Amino acid sequence: MVKLKWGLVGGGEGSQIGPAHRLGAQADGLFTLTAGALDHDADRGRAFAQDLGIASDRAYGDWAEMLAAESAREDRVDLVTVATPNATHFEITKAFLQAGFHVLCEKPMTMTVAEAEEIVQTVAETGKICAVNYCYSAYPLVREMRRMVTDGEIGKVRLVVTNFSHGHHADAADADNPRLRWRYDPAMAGVSGQFADCGIHALHMAGFICNDQVTALQADFASTVASRTLEDDAMVNFRMQGGTVGRLWTSSVALGRQHGFDIQVFGETGGLRWASEQPNQVLYTPLNGRTQIIEKGEGGLSDEAARLSRVPIAHPEGFPLAVANIYVDLAASIRGQPHGALPTAEDGLRSIAAIHQAVISARDDGAWVDARPPSLRGQ
Amino acid sequence: MVKLKWGLVGGGEGSQIGPAHRLGAQADGLFTLTAGALDHDADRGRAFAQDLGIASDRAYGDWAEMLAAESAREDRVDLVTVATPNATHFEITKAFLQAGFHVLCEKPMTMTVAEAEEIVQTVAETGKICAVNYCYSAYPLVREMRRMVTDGEIGKVRLVVTNFSHGHHADAADADNPRLRWRYDPAMAGVSGQFADCGIHALHMAGFICNDQVTALQADFASTVASRTLEDDAMVNFRMQGGTVGRLWTSSVALGRQHGFDIQVFGETGGLRWASEQPNQVLYTPLNGRTQIIEKGEGGLSDEAARLSRVPIAHPEGFPLAVANIYVDLAASIRGQPHGALPTAEDGLRSIAAIHQAVISARDDGAWVDARPPSLRGQ
Amino acid sequence: MVKLKWGLVGGGEGSQIGPAHRLGAQADGLFTLTAGALDHDADRGRAFAQDLGIASDRAYGDWAEMLAAESAREDRVDLVTVATPNATHFEITKAFLQAGFHVLCEKPMTMTVAEAEEIVQTVAETGKICAVNYCYSAYPLVREMRRMVTDGEIGKVRLVVTNFSHGHHADAADADNPRLRWRYDPAMAGVSGQFADCGIHALHMAGFICNDQVTALQADFASTVASRTLEDDAMVNFRMQGGTVGRLWTSSVALGRQHGFDIQVFGETGGLRWASEQPNQVLYTPLNGRTQIIEKGEGGLSDEAARLSRVPIAHPEGFPLAVANIYVDLAASIRGQPHGALPTAEDGLRSIAAIHQAVISARDDGAWVDARPPSLRGQ
Amino acid sequence: MVKLKWGLVGGGEGSQIGPAHRLGAQADGLFTLTAGALDHDADRGRAFAQDLGIASDRAYGDWAEMLAAESAREDRVDLVTVATPNATHFEITKAFLQAGFHVLCEKPMTMTVAEAEEIVQTVAETGKICAVNYCYSAYPLVREMRRMVTDGEIGKVRLVVTNFSHGHHADAADADNPRLRWRYDPAMAGVSGQFADCGIHALHMAGFICNDQVTALQADFASTVASRTLEDDAMVNFRMQGGTVGRLWTSSVALGRQHGFDIQVFGETGGLRWASEQPNQVLYTPLNGRTQIIEKGEGGLSDEAARLSRVPIAHPEGFPLAVANIYVDLAASIRGQPHGALPTAEDGLRSIAAIHQAVISARDDGAWVDARPPSLRGQ
Structure with missing residues (x-):
């Protein structure tokens, strides 16, 4: 299975969210960091990109340069992550979508409702994937809670x-x-x-x-x-x-x-409780029953919860791997394989x-x- | 120190709150259950009162009988607790106050604002104590939190x-x-x-x-x-x-x-967290500092917190003893001794x-x- | 139901364990503190006894005086609690048992094995109750765990x-x-x-x-x-x-x-976990099942666990009421009523x-x- | 910074520990999975290796083949991880060390003490790194506890x-x-x-x-x-x-x-408590002070603890990233850069x-x- 090629916009040195994306995309060996426009300072961005192993011709000075160059390549990146300051998300996301790239955009997707409507419209027109990084939704037990609710297990x-x-x-x-x-x-x-x-x-x-x-x-x-x-x-x-x-x-x-x-x-027939600081457990209380502790990795969880965890029960998996799960589902989605519910435009x-x-x-x-x-x- | 004489209205057999009051009043040896009108069924109430050790001439059929008889005695009870159905709190509380008794009333004190205003007015006129059983406020660490806030320790x-x-x-x-x-x-x-x-x-x-x-x-x-x-x-x-x-x-x-x-x-300079299911600990976080665990019974707590706990650090004290603390403060108040902040009319x-x-x-x-x-x- | 008469040896002013016994014996209205030899300083002991409401003729200067006087009375106390320094437990406990009193002795019951054998022998000879205050065993959920084990619920x-x-x-x-x-x-x-x-x-x-x-x-x-x-x-x-x-x-x-x-x-088929700082919960894990939280006061617990708790589910009951439960069972035992498993000689x-x-x-x-x-x- | 080349022995499809190593080595972009002998079934091993992106000429049928071929290359792998069944650790680890490779060996390093002595001897002779995967030691807060103890902060x-x-x-x-x-x-x-x-x-x-x-x-x-x-x-x-x-x-x-x-x-002057299921917190109790909660990512921790965490305070990092921290320190060690205390032969x-x-x-x-x-x- 050939790795997918990944491009990153923003997330430069000192960025708070950049490391989580780099780890998330690479942790499971699904994506190779292939192109990047990492910093508003073009030189710093190019240097850092090469530090991270990006070839010099794909270490770009800004996102527009990256858009132009990648669009022109046959081996263009398969996914672009937009992790720039909030006010720029709209413009960059829209441009890459229109150029035919799949995009993972940091939240907030845009600053205004009108802009957000435009992104949704662009997705409809281009047929490209536009996911938004509501990564908490990708914890295995969060997916399990959604499944339980959807299957009527708590009424x-x-x-x-x-x-x-x-x-x-x-x-x-x-x-x-x-x-x-x-x-x-x-x-x-x-x-x-x-x-x-x-x-x-x-x-x-x-x-x-x-x-x-x-x-x-x-x-x-x-x-x-x-x-x-x-x-x-x-x-x-x-x-x-x-x-x-x-x-x-x-x-x-x-x-x-x-x-x-x-x-x-x-x-009507059950309650659930989950907390992000202990994301590997859910408390589940059936009506007229005792509270039970559901553990990540226990037998009997759904295939999706199982697929999104990597190590056995009670070995904690944390926030960076929730981000990684977004990339797991993006890779599957890009490849046309079954995947879980990604946060959409x-x-x-x-x-x-x-x-x-x-x-x-x-x-x-x-x-x-x-x-x-x-x-x-x-x- | 002679025990105070205590009268109870309501709280009969099967009552949910009755046991907590009986334990609360008697746990520290401050009150003797001396008179009672415990049940809307007069015979059952008299029988249960005698089961609890009340003399037959002070085991009353209803509160009105109790009010009349106790008012006429020289050795009348020092405190009357009203633990009847909510809609009757107003009438009974007001009547005992007017007859010169101190009263501890279960919540809600009354059903209407007008009635509640009347109780406050009655307290002002009679000079009697009327406490309302917001007993959670009597946990030692709740009193400690109030002291910390009042002393400016969290800004x-x-x-x-x-x-x-x-x-x-x-x-x-x-x-x-x-x-x-x-x-x-x-x-x-x-x-x-x-x-x-x-x-x-x-x-x-x-x-x-x-x-x-x-x-x-x-x-x-x-x-x-x-x-x-x-x-x-x-x-x-x-x-x-x-x-x-x-x-x-x-x-x-x-x-x-x-x-x-x-x-x-x-x-502005600190945060506090307390939960009634683990009432013997408070989490305290000073600004720019680590969260600390305050334990009931630890050295350095206020005199009031110390006075309201009975056993050493980490030996839990629970809900019935929070109720008992209300009685501790009522006894002190009745005797004109220093006491903590009782919930008032x-x-x-x-x-x-x-x-x-x-x-x-x-x-x-x-x-x-x-x-x-x-x-x-x-x- | 007439209250039982209770005598206390030791547990004077400033004693650490005295308050827990006084509260334990009186909290449920089962015992009246009737006699006491509370302090090795006879005058202090007599004064404190009277402060606690003991009549002056039963406020004794030492345990030997109490033993002699109570033995001579027709209305002698029904139970004697021994809460003196450890080295004196043997002598006092044995003497009261031999005189026909029921005894609750603080731990350790004696200092030597030979002494302990003597106490057991004395109990056998007199037929009197001699309980030792292993009070943790009287928490409702500890009794429930014993019942679960005895009934084979964890194999x-x-x-x-x-x-x-x-x-x-x-x-x-x-x-x-x-x-x-x-x-x-x-x-x-x-x-x-x-x-x-x-x-x-x-x-x-x-x-x-x-x-x-x-x-x-x-x-x-x-x-x-x-x-x-x-x-x-x-x-x-x-x-x-x-x-x-x-x-x-x-x-x-x-x-x-x-x-x-x-x-x-x-x-073989289940695990249990209980901690004294949160005594109102037990964690129960059935083989191949999820961990469940058992709560004091929940429906379906044994009669014994229910009988030993006073307030509804999730209203915590703490250490002093575990001691009180020892007295609850002692009162039942003295009266020849059914009771739980008291710690024995x-x-x-x-x-x-x-x-x-x-x-x-x-x-x-x-x-x-x-x-x-x-x-x-x-x- | 060019990525290091990484070879994996064992850890094939269905292996429990393989995913943790692959994630650990690649999560931070420090190593590229370059060579592998992943399975005792040579064909399955070669196929899975290529699935993971290893070039066909470095997807080996067994470890001996890998040893021979990699030894002969100029661009040989920089690190070999041994994640095979326990009884084989000794032979493989020793052989790669002797051929001049750095090795990370799963625990147990060997089956006998004599074998283990041989590995230590081999390390001394070759000057190569031989780390053993006691990965719990690489959690940031575990390193912080070691530092606190070493600096005398708990006496x-x-x-x-x-x-x-x-x-x-x-x-x-x-x-x-x-x-x-x-x-x-x-x-x-x-x-x-x-x-x-x-x-x-x-x-x-x-x-x-x-x-x-x-x-x-x-x-x-x-x-x-x-x-x-x-x-x-x-x-x-x-x-x-x-x-x-x-x-x-x-x-x-x-x-x-x-x-x-x-x-x-x-x-003598403090206590520490850490648990692997909540690895991002340590409880620290100074003598005569309150218990404090130390959080991964809080200000004031040591450089080492900071270096080994990737996302901000209270964003949990789990077991796979503890393994990754072993690789972080191995990369630094291979490059001759400062690093933390790796578990050694x-x-x-x-x-x-x-x-x-x-x-x-x-x-x-x-x-x-x-x-x-x-x-x-x-x-």
């Missing part, structure tokens, strides 16, 4: 409660720290702070596990650190198409929470719409609003 | 996140179970189901630990089981007088949560008002409302 | 692994602290330090839950703090009559362990023998020795 | 308590399961079952974290399933050169333990000696024996 889902809260932005003295400041400044971060940064992962996960869509929401946003314009704490209540009630809390000032991303799904669109609608609700004292993008309201 | 409190959620009412087939049915029927339970039953403990705790008052709130209520009129799941956002943002989730259909009452308090009033206002908000699509009773809005 | 027990380890004696600078020093000085503590103090609880629990007896053992003792003569850390391997293999670790220098008493029982004897034999093994480089007292080796 | 280490226990071999009906049977059959597994399989990881870890060597030990072995000749449960007490007392329990019949590998290190030798000595002790009723190989007893 109709009444309630989803999720949060994604940390305390790493709690220090008010950090106001001028450039690593943080942009996140709460609308000029750089867009309409939303913490909800767009972390909360949206939780909202995506709710839809993913329930195999359902968020239709309405209301939001309460707070900027608990005085210097911030955008919210650093948010509560979002929502409803799903199937009637499920949702509760989502997200915060960046929750001192003591390191990475408090968990989700609880409560159905439509997921990206729904997320952008939900962020913008939550902002509107928060400004309107928590009024209920339609959570969906205009193009999907009839559905 | 100004930005955010409180609390929930009180269980799954014991998740079985739809239980709709006709009389133990559950009344809770979701407005004719019996009043205006609110799960929020009034459990959520209000969490709201009280937020105010108690922060030493602050809830001023505004908005609510999203859901009845996830079709047969129910009142809510079995609720999300309440709130604001406190000092500016703190609050988030409170409560549910009775959260399968897998047994007694999910926890509270997290996030300040004003707390009862604020709670009733918050419940009624949350119902109004929930009916009005989550509009923000004043959480306070009319008499306390100017404050 | 033949292959292996028991238990430890009781803390770090509260880890500070070498504490060498002269009188609260600690005696524990490691053979002149005051006897032949063993940490194993006799804590480890023996774990050894008793192994026998209790497995409903079996330890027959052989080997020990490795260490004094990790230079100033100590007796061991502060010990590992004991053992075998039970039914063939079960046992492993027991106990330490007082395990910094970070607060009260690390846990026990794991592994049978024979248990006390087996414990003393095991301690002495472990010391012999440790001195003999871990040689295997018979763990049983001479009188029980034929069995 | 002189008094006590190490570790266990590695699971219940995956608890089913007696599994006696004929070929996946399990060989493990308890001396003809296939050698002198020891569970202690050699899992326990030895714990013993290595004790030495690794304490930066000390085990000098003496005593063992109690049990075969709790009747069909087994070798032990499925063992307790080993040991002493280290610096005086530390050690306790090690290992079991394969501990139903409910999935992968119970944890280690506690207790020093001497570690492998000490482990084999300890296994053989434990067997002797167990047969001799737990007599204390020298734990060291003959060549290292003088040290």
Whole structure:
């Protein structure tokens, strides 16, 4: 089986997400890092690309150069990952899709709903894969929860409660720290702070596990650190198409929470609980029964959960391998093989719409609003 | 030190809360169960009272008989606990207060805000103690958290996140179970189901630990089981007088949560986390420091936390002894000795008002409302 | 139901174990503290007894005075608890038994095996109850584990692994602290330090839950703090009559362990795990099945587990109420009613023998020795 | 930076450890899988090698062919991993070392002490790297614990308590399961079952974290399933050169333990606790202070711990990336760059000696024996 050729845009030296993508794409021997435009500083990007083993003629100075050159090659890369600053995702993703490349885009897919609608439209026109890196959905036990819900093992889902809260932005003295400041400044971060940064992962996960869509929401946003314009704490209540009630809390000032991303799904005949800091276990409580601990790798899990884990039961697999699972499914998808439920451009669109609608609700004292993008309201 | 004489109204055979009160009052040898009107069936109540060691002339058929007889005695009881069905709390509590008895009333103190205002007025007129059994506030480490917050050890409190959620009412087939049915029927339970039953403990705790008052709130209520009129799941956002943002989730259909009452308090310089199922530990995270585990009974805790625990570090003390701590403080209060912060009739009033206002908000699509009773809005 | 009359020897002001006994005896309204010889300082003891509500004529100056006076009364106490310094347990317990009183003795029952044999003999002769306060065995879920094992729910027990380890004696600078020093000085503590103090609880629990007896053992003792003569850390391997293999670790220098008493029982068809810091849950893993969480108070537990808990599921009950459960069963036993498995004088004897034999093994480089007292080796 | 060329012996299709090595070597882009003799079936091995992207001329039928061919190439592989059945490790490892290759050998390095001495000798003669895959030692927080101990942050280490226990071999009906049977059959597994399989990881870890060597030990072995000749449960007490007392329990019949590998290190001024199922946290308790949670990725950790983690705090990294860290350090070591403490052939030798000595002790009723190989007893 020949490895697929992989191109990376962004993710240069010092990038936070770059290492996870490089590991994710290469861990299982499915992709070879073949081309890259890794840095906004062209020379640094070319040098780092060659450090990583990319041939000099495919170590590009910027993404446009890469697009032109790769488009012209017969041995063009099979997949392009876009891991650049948020505001550039739209333009780059659209361009590569239009040129006939498959794309994995970091979240957020775009800054505006209109842009996101364009990406969805482009995917429809080109037939190319456009996945968005909601990588938490690729943990084996998250896939297993989705399967359990879909197969009716917990009955109709009444309630989803999720949060994604940390305390790493709690220090008010950090106001001028450039690593943080942009996140709460609308000029750089867009309409939303913490909800767009972390909360949206939780909202995506709710839809993913329930195999359902968020239709309405209301939001309460707070900027608990005085210097911030955008919210650093948010509560979002929502409803799903199937009637499920949702509760989502997200915060960046929750001192003591390191990475408090968990989700609880409560159905008519069972409940599930998963947390990202211990991703290899799910608590499952059947109605009128005892809570059971489901372990990654135990006998009897679905083929998909088994396929996405690499080492035996109780040998933990963590975040980088959840990213790797996205690449596992992308490789299968590119090759036309069976694969699991990848997060799509439509997921990206729904997320952008939900962020913008939550902002509107928060400004309107928590009024209920339609959570969906205009193009999907009839559905 | 002579024991105090204790009278109990309600809490008869088979009562769920009766055992906790009997244990709470007697565990530390502070009170003797001296008089009682324990059951709505007068004969059963008298018989059970005598089984519990109450003299036959103080084993009463109903509370009115008890009120009359005890009022006429020179050796009248020092404290009356009211543990009857909710709708009767107001009448009984008011009558005993007016007759000059100290009262510990089960929650809810009353069914309406007007009644609660009357109790507060009665307390002011009589000078008697009226405590409400928000017993979670009497755990040693809860008192310690309140002290830490009050002493500024976590800075100004930005955010409180609390929930009180269980799954014991998740079985739809239980709709006709009389133990559950009344809770979701407005004719019996009043205006609110799960929020009034459990959520209000969490709201009280937020105010108690922060030493602050809830001023505004908005609510999203859901009845996830079709047969129910009142809510079995609720999300309440709130604001406190000092500016703190609050988030409170409560549910009775959260399968897998047994007694999910926890509270997290996030300040400018530290965070705290406590959970009722492991009440002998608090997680404390100072800004820019590591999370620490505070243990009940460790050296260096406040005198109050030390006074309210009985056995050494890591020997767990549970719920019945939290109730006992309410009695410890009541005994001290009755004797005019120093004691901790008992939940008062004003707390009862604020709670009733918050419940009624949350119902109004929930009916009005989550509009923000004043959480306070009319008499306390100017404050 | 008239309360039983209770007498207490030792447990005076400042005693560590006294409060647990007073609470344990009185929490459920079963006993009235009627007589006491609470302190080696007669005046202090009498004053404290009266503070606790004991009538002045039954507030004794010492245990001999109490023995004489109570023996002469028609309304003598129904039960005497012996909570004095260890070296005095034998003499006092024996005297009260011989005078016809039921006794609850703190552990260790005696200092020597010969003394323990005498107590067992005395019990046989008098027909009186002599219980030893191995109170951990009275937690509802410990009783449930015993029932599960006895009923064959985990099959033949292959292996028991238990430890009781803390770090509260880890500070070498504490060498002269009188609260600690005696524990490691053979002149005051006897032949063993940490194993006799804590480890023996774990050894008793192994026998209790497995409903079996330890027959052989080997020990490795260490004094990790230079100033100590007796061991502060010990590992004991053992075998039970039914063939079960046992492993027991106990330490007082395990910094970070607060009260690390846990026990794991592994049978042919299931495993159990319980820990004293979260005594209201047991983990149960059936062969080829998932781990389940058993909760105190859940439906379907045995009558005995139900009888020994007071408040609903997930409302924690702690150490003082385990002691109270010993008194619950003592009251039933005194009244000739059905009750659970109280720790007996024979248990006390087996414990003393095991301690002495472990010391012999440790001195003999871990040689295997018979763990049983001479009188029980034929069995 | 040109990637290193990597050769793999064993680890073919269906191998349990093969995937972890392939992921470990390739995850960080440091090695390219260049040559392989993956299967005892030559054709299957060649086909699978080519599936994995190995060129056909370097997809070998067996290790001898690979040795000959690679030795003859100028572009020979830089590292050979030996992941074959245990009994073959010695021969293959020795041959590649002698031919001038660096080797990473799976544990156990050899079957006998004499063989292990030969490997150590061969390393000394050739100057090549021979690492043994005690990969748990490469978790970032394990390295941090070693650093803390070495820097004296918990004082002189008094006590190490570790266990590695699971219940995956608890089913007696599994006696004929070929996946399990060989493990308890001396003809296939050698002198020891569970202690050699899992326990030895714990013993290595004790030495690794304490930066000390085990000098003496005593063992109690049990075969709790009747069909087994070798032990499925063992307790080993040991002493280290610096005086530390050690306790090690290992079991394969501990139903409910999935992968119970944890280690506690207790020093004069602090305690540490780490568990392999949550490898991204360490509990640290300073003398007279509160327990603190150390998180992988937190600020202030050592350079080495930082270097060996890839994603931010609270994003878990699991077992496959611990294996990858072995390869990270091997790459650095091959390149002559600074690197952390890799497990060496001497570690492998000490482990084999300890296994053989434990067997002797167990047969001799737990007599204390020298734990060291003959060549290292003088040290």
